[in-house]
């Protein structure tokens with residue numbers, strides 16, 4: 547018999563709370579759907595926030611929060627998270643696991659970067675990161691530019707935006723001023739511990755330099771003029787990740803077709819997966835982890851059968867899910883790298899290879915069309931190889947020359 551679900555909306559704005567009042571909810575955690583905790587004095591979100599399993603909206607505007615716990619990912623029903631007007635310095639990568647999240651408001655914080663896994667939020671309709679200290683944007687901050695409004699105005703530390711973001715969001719479209727620090731050179735130079743690219747820009751008979759501090763994930767940046775090939779490890783990760791993406795696509799499609807079944811059939815295309823595991827088997831790597839399926843269960847050549855419990859079903863899959871399900875045979879450190887995903891993918895539209903830590907940058911200047919003027923903005927493009935970078939540069943004007951400061 548279905549029981550009628552009660553829902554509780556808690557209006558706790560302006561109450562002077564100094565702690566997130568989760569203990570007030572003891573025994574009633576499952577009933578809470580909305581919590582308003584605006585303008586209190588809360589400095590942290592508790593690690594056991596995941597107990598509020600049915601929480602759909604969480605409003606924390608105007609508190610004193612500096613970080614969100616990784617456990618926020620356990621709020622699998624969460625649709626709206628508003629943490630604007632706090633002192634957030636980072637957002638955990640696990641935010642990407644909030645499959646239902648539609649609104650994420652992070653305005654007026656101290657964020658310097660956004661997690662790469664943000665683009666896994668496929669339900670997201672609105673993301674706002676205005677008035678922060680962003681230094682860099684992920685190549686793909688949101689999953690779909692048509693379905694999600696993305697705002698990142700007034701981030702004076704943001705010197706460059708990804709080429710693909712400009713291409714999808716601003717090319718040939720009128721917009722408002724971004725008010726980012728793109729060509730603002732009056733600021734003091736700050737060279738960080740990360741890699742720093744010094745750009746030399748020629749504009750209106752003037753030459754000046756801008757330093758761009760790269761995100762910490764970008765460990766192995768190659769200057770354009772140099773040639774040093776990627777490591778075998780890098781190449782292996784790229785290939786493995788592409789195989790994982792194939793499985794993700796296929797599995798997500800199969801889900802839609804056979805959504806009322808417990809068993810799914812992956813066709814011969816996923817043979818790559820079987821072959822990969824066989825290869826690893828011969829290496830006899832012992833991870834002390836049980837594999838989650840039995841390869842002797844081949845029904846016929848080219849078809850493997852996998853069984854899942856109903857509770858494991860999702861409406862879509864991301865690489866991390868697939869790695870956890872199928873790639874248990876991989877060495878742990880590779881699994882972690884693959885689960886975190888590549889830092890970007892090649893901006894050559896004919897290539898799109900995932901890039902882990904071998905990366906070639908190119909920078910160029912493009913225009914953003916405003917209502918009564920236009921604004922120049924520096925774009926960064928990422929490439930898997932020198933040939934991809936050279937191909938992309940053909941026909942591009944305003945390519946900026948640059949060099950690495952800390953080799």
Ligand SMILES: [Zn+2]
Pocket residue numbers: 892893894897898899929930931934
């Ligand atoms: Zn490429």
